[in-house]
Amino acid sequence: MTESDIVQQDHFLRLFMGLEESLRVFVRSLLFNHDEEREVMQEVAVVLWRKFDPSMDSEAFCRWAFGVARMEALAFRRDRARDRHTFGDEVFKLLAQTVLEQSDSLEAERRALDTCLQKLPEDQRYLVRTAYSPGIKIDHLARQLGRTAMALYKALHRIRLTLMDCTRRELATEELT
Secondary structure, X not given: OOHHHXXXXXXXXXXXXHHHHHHHHHHHHHHOOHHHHHHHHHHHHHHHHHXXXXXXXXXXXXXXXXXXXXXXXXXXXXXXXXXOOOOOHHHHHHHHHHHHHHHHHHHXXXXXXXXXXXXXXXXXXXXXXXXXXXXXXXXXXXXXXXXXXXXXXXXXXXXXXXXXXXXXXXXXXXXXX
């Protein structure tokens, strides 16, 4: 691998990693399934890397990456069109447009939520991370923690209320600045 290749790879990775979470949220909003999202994101990463132009700045890369993500999600949906539970192309286009229009506010909300999660006591952060991990069943987690499922649901409800209040305050503070 030449020095030029390494520089190009580093440039791509910095641009891609800076957008990955936003792209993932965008793709998830179009597919509504984490397994499908992972599959599409893999294809998005491959396409972006194969067709990457190292002369792109971050703004051009962002526009291009979201376009690729939209096209890959659309291709994925077309491949799965036999499933009677899929949306039509018009609904898909409307969803994509709406998500793109709201991507800045969604990103601000995600940052505010991350900030608020960090403010929680460690035991509450652990509970949230664990309870909302894929494949976790509350009754199983409750048994592991020596609680009833109802007690765990109530604790999670209180934490969610705390996070909602904190997120609203963070967003209001951000709007003022």
